[in-house]
Amino acid sequence: MREDDIDDITASDPRLELRADCGQCFGLCCVALPFARSADFAIDKDAGRPCPNLKSDFRCGIHTRLRETGFTGCTVYDCFGAGQQVSQVTFGGVDWRSGSRDRARQMFDVFPVVRALHELLWYLNEALTLPAARPVHADVRRLLAATERLTGQTPEELGELDVGAHRQEVNEVLLRTSELVRAGFGGGRKKDRRGADLMGARLKGADLRGASLRGAYLIAADLTGADLRGADMIGADLRDADLTDADLTGAFFLTQPQLNAARGSVGTQIPESVERPGHWTARG
Structure with missing residues (x-):
């Protein structure tokens, strides 16, 4: 991306692609992630076990009543588009019910990895919209490209990825971005x-x-x-x-x-x- 294009990002914001599209996901957040009975969740659920509210078409049966039925935690969760990425790209549209048990477990393990990468993509894309951060935009673009490449890896490669190390590298640039932007305020x-x-x-x-x-x-x-x-x-x-x-x-x-x-x-x-x-x- 050229510096001249920065002002046009608002009109074609890449972050729009990092929003959850539940219609293209196999209900991964409703299966892969665990939750405990609390003010946020009405029941206990282990990782890898489908929520009882998940329907056969991978839709939530109480989506319009989540807060009233004790599932406030679901209303504040966002996968940053990782659900559709893992479902349709990483695993080629084969859902966890259709594949083997090992394949399903692999999908559940990969989901939080891709979610972490997509969150980093959100921050990196935002950094490019901040004029005050121009001095670090070259580094931002480099890490943005590297992160995008990582999201396109195979399930096996994603399973072995050291997300923490990559996050640390990204965070150093985000910290520099923060200092530059906040100085103006x-x-x-x-x-x-x-x-x-x-x-x-x-x-x-x-x-x-x-x-x-x-x-x-x-x-x-x-x-x-x-x-x-x-x-x-x-x-x-x-x-x-x-x-x-x-x-x-x-x-x-x-x-x-x-x-x-x-x-x-x-x-x-x-x-x-x-x-x-x-x-x-x-x-x-």
């Missing part, structure tokens, strides 16, 4: 809250412009009316955080699952790359 050491324990914190109206909230625990935090413009949100835990009337304009590395896990209102300002969750209300 007044971010600095005083606003470095990486990994901070802010659970239940009272941050109503807080000035968090250009803050690094990478991996911060913001569970049930009160961010009503907070200014989060230009904040790095990668990995921030926003479960039950109150974003009512908060301004996340220009916040970057913010994903749909993070917003889905939070509470917000029609007054919450969000980046164009994500959608306003359906459960958000007029008052948050």
